[in-house]
Amino acid sequence: MTVDPIAWLHGHQVAPRSDIGLSIRAGFGIGVAVVAESARAAAPPQHGETVLPVRARNSIAETSSAETVHAGFLGDPAELVRAIDIEFAPRLVWWDRTTADPLAAGGVAIARCWDVVTVHRLLHGGWRTSVARVWAWLHDLSDASMPQMGQMDLLGALSDGGVDEGDPEDPVRPDGYLRPEWVTGAFALSTDRLGSWAALALTAASRQRERLAMRPDPVRALSTAHSESAAEYLCAELAAGGLPIDMSTAMALITDAVGSRPTSHGDEDRLRGERDQRVLDLVPPGPRIDLRNPADVKSMLRRVGVDLPDTRAWRLEEHRERHPVVAELLRWRKVERIATTYGYRWLDEHVVPAAGGGRLRGDWSSADGAAGRMTASAGLHNLPVELRSAVAAEPGHLFVRADLGQIEPRVLAAVSGDPALIEATRDDDLYEPIAQRLRVERSVAKVAVLGAMYGATTGESAHALRRLEQAYPVAMSFLEAAAEQGRRGEEVLTVGGRLIKMWSDDPNGQHFDAAGVGNIDRARQVAAARGRFARNALIQGAAAEFFKVWTITFRTRARSTGANIVLCLHDELLIHVPVAHVDESAQVLLDALAEAAHRWSPSPDVRFTADVSVIERWSDAK
DNA sequence: ATCGTAGGCGCC
């Protein structure tokens, strides 16, 4: 017997915009689940007008539990999910990227989703997690006694003797933990089990909603769960798509910096030696120096009369004139960066051939483990400015690039609600009105505001800080309250409801460092660092939440234009657009900014700005 | 051998 999955869903009278659980094993099948309350059991499938072009569907015996009804289907998941999305406009609920990635790779536009692991990071903080841990946490089960895959093999009868193993077809063990063999996916490779797994994602999501409802602002927290899930799906799309690279420009830039591609290991060693020698030639003879060893570099500099506590670039910069070797060393470091990190190997490993050039592909995550900014690997977030001319739009396309203006102080105004600071955001350059109010130079005002948000304590900004406290008391006490919570070791919440974890004092605090700094000073240092972190995390984290709302709003509003987001960089967006649609896309970006501000900002009068330009190469940005 | 850490630097 074959049943159309869409007909199956109709048979259960799934309401529009309800939750539909999904579990996909790439290249295998898809599990679909709905909440039993919203489903009418045992109704015959409604064939006829609802049938959509979904190929190769085999129904598997429907299974139901108290909460959910589910079934598994074979066929092309992308096609099926596209049909479900059009037909039911549901919120698609899945565990993690194992389901999102094949959909994104298949080019499926998902309107609304719920990514359980992503929401867990919001609820629980941190980055390292797993489906098993998420489930355990939602059921108040300890991490320590969590069953491990292969535990039985390692410990034999000791671990499982006397334990009720229950029904292996149930993904949940009698003790409440998930079965490891289900989590790893090995056991779930049957369509029926994929259905159970999808149903369990629905259960997890429902528990997560209960936890989100306990946040100080439950409505906002739920909204954040939605936007962060959408951002995670965008990350799946970014990972599948990649950043357009003009290979000949990339090659030319690298050759310019480090010479032509080495032909052998010997050749590579020779080039490396020659690069080093240009620096070493400038110091008097002595013991061998390894430029990659900071201690060696320090003694090398001491040999020419430059004695420094460390060899960081900004410090070396101050001593550039003292000896020619300093400038040469700084030059060496830049070249070495290209040779080791952004050289031929980098291109080989991360750029995949594509129409008219290549695509730089990396892993993307919607939230780091700290304040919740997006992360990317493969150099996508730290590409040296000198290499950005290699990022070029493909034939028939242009980039629409946009970056948010002065986002952190504007976000500070929004989350603190400081009336005077909100007033300052009306200016295109908000440091101008601040400078006037403080009666200082603009540059001083800027340093002071940034210093207040980063937790700077010394130097020029310390004086202006006191002025800031008088002029913007609401914003400054907001920051100070966060810092104080951090210093005490307490967790803090971003405005969107993300939990910011705090680390504890070193438990084995017997350590005295070389300077003889003891436990008390050490504890004070840890507290101060936590204070700076908490102070910054509430701003950085809120800015990340706003940026993601802006980005996914654009993604939704621009679906029809063929515009593709190819890079997200904290406050900057790079969008790859067919030439015919660049003006429209630029306008949609600005509209999306207004919409995001309206939906996100806790203070309605805060003004957000973005600089938008149409360019051929990333380096063309002003 | 394999791992984690530290110094360093790229970007925001």
Add this chain to the structure above:
DNA sequence: AAAGGGCGCCTACGAT
């Protein structure tokens, strides 16, 4: 202007 928050990635080094 000072050297503060985040990330990923490279190297060397010391622990296991």
